[in-house]
Amino acid sequence: MLLELQDHPGKWPVGDLIAVSILVNRHGDYLFGSDGQIITADGFQSLAHLPASLVGSVENVMALEQWLQPCPYPSLKAFVYQVLGQPSIGCKFFSLPASRDHHHSHTGGLAQHSLEVARSVYAVSSSFAEHERWLAAVAGLLHDLGKVCCFSADGRRTETGYLISHELLGMELIVPALTRLDRVWADGANALRYLFDWMIRPRQQRPMMPIALTIKQADVMSASANNRQQAFGGKPDWHSFARFEGAGPGCTYWLPGPP
Numbered sequence: 001m002l003l004e005l006q007d008h009p010g011k012w013p014v015g016d017l018i019a020v021s022i023l024v025n026r027h028g029d030y031l032f033g034s035d036g037q038i039i040t041a042d043g044f045q046s047l048a049h050l051p052a053s054l055v056g057s058v059e060n061v062m063a064l065e066q067w068l069q070p071c072p073y074p075s076l077k078a079f080v081y082q083v084l085g086q087p088s089i090g091c092k093f094f095s096l097p098a099s100r101d102h103h104h105s106h107t108g109g110l111a112q113h114s115l116e117v118a119r120s121v122y123a124v125s126s127s128f129a130e131h132e133r134w135l136a137a138v139a140g141l142l143h144d145l146g147k148v149c150c151f152s153a154d155g156r157r158t159e160t161g162y163l164i165s166h167e168l169l170g171m172e173l174i175v176p177a178l179t180r181l182d183r184v185w186a187d188g189a190n191a192l193r194y195l196f197d198w199m200i201r202p203r204q205q206r207p208m209m210p211i212a213l214t215i216k217q218a219d220v221m222s223a224s225a226n227n228r229q230q231a232f233g234g235k236p237d238w239h240s241f242a243r244f245e246g247a248g249p250g251c252t253y254w255l256p257g258p259p
Contacts (some may be wrong), residue, residue, distance in 0.1 A: 024080065044078075044085035056095030057108030064115055064141075071134055075184045079192075082139060082177040083145070089173060092148035103223040103230075110148075113222050114141050120218035121211075128211050135188060139195035140218055143171040146170030167200040228253040 034251050055061055064084075084090040092103035097109040118141035125133045146169030150161030160169070173252050174192070181189040191209065198212045207213065232255050243252045 002061070044081040046081065047085055047090060049085065049087075050090045052093070054087070054091040054095070057111060058094075059113040060094050060108050060115065061257060064111065067115060067119065073131060073134060073185075073188075075181060076134055076138060076188060079174075079177050079181045079188075080141070082180065083142065083174050089145070089148055093145065095153065096147060096151055098144065098147070098223075103226040110144060114144055116222040116225075117141065117143060117215065117218045120221060121214045124218070125211050125214050131188070132191070132209070132211055135191045136195060136209075136215060139192055139199075139212075140215045142170060142174065142217060143167075143196075143199060143215060144170065145173055154202070165200070167196070171196045171200065224251075228255070 029231050052058055068077055083095055094111045098107045098113040118137045121140040122133050122137040146166035149169045150158055150166045154159055178189050194209055195212050198207050228242045231244040235242055240255055
């Protein structure tokens with residue numbers, strides 16, 4: 001297989017998606033490409049290696065890459081790539097719905113909701129230091145990560161999902177990446193541990209990292225906004241009230257008109 005563009009005849013389209021394939025074999029913690037190149041899980045520098053055929057929404061992968069690109073902390077970017085770069089995690093993260101019939105219940109909904117939370121956390125935390133904003137945003141991005149173990153492709157809960165909370169499973173999934181982050185940014189690793197722990201069991205109204213409060217609020221806001229969008233879906237423009245009848249308690253939403 002020819003892997004370099006200059007080795008292929010003909011013209012390549014500019015600014016377009018090109019489908020390519022590569023055979024990758026796994027041996028322990030190492031991935032061997034068909035060209036003999038060795039890739040380690042902690043060496044991922046993007047998510048481009050995730051197979052497009054196993055990713056429910058390539059657009060969400062690209063959107064996440066674009067959002068993460070300006071992060072000024074290489075160790076934190078590497079942390080995200082190590083977690084979501086694992087095909088067993090990343091492919092499900094970008095394919096699963098966020099819920100079966102509540103919010104973001106479509107293919108790729110989990111990644112869409114998670115990115116909405118991350119963006120909101122960063123946007124509303126301008127009074128905090130830049131590194132703390134990015135730490136909280138990454139925690140927001142991965143707050144529902146454990147759902148890759150809790151739900152099947154159609155949104156049905158797995159046996160593991162019935163037994164264990166997705167928050168705890170998410171913490172379990174990021175442990176290897178946290179261990180690596182510990183070696184280069186111990187405070188960053190502990191901050192992520194604290195934020196995940198606080199999400200699992202909020203022990204006080206005022207957490208030691210006040211920015212933790214933004215994650216929960218961003219989560220609720222993203223879910224509620226999607227519920228309202230579903231409630232008004234297909235209704236005439238003159239409707240200003242609509243009721244969401246999906247899973248969970250029924251909610252009536254109001255949509256104020258523009259001036």
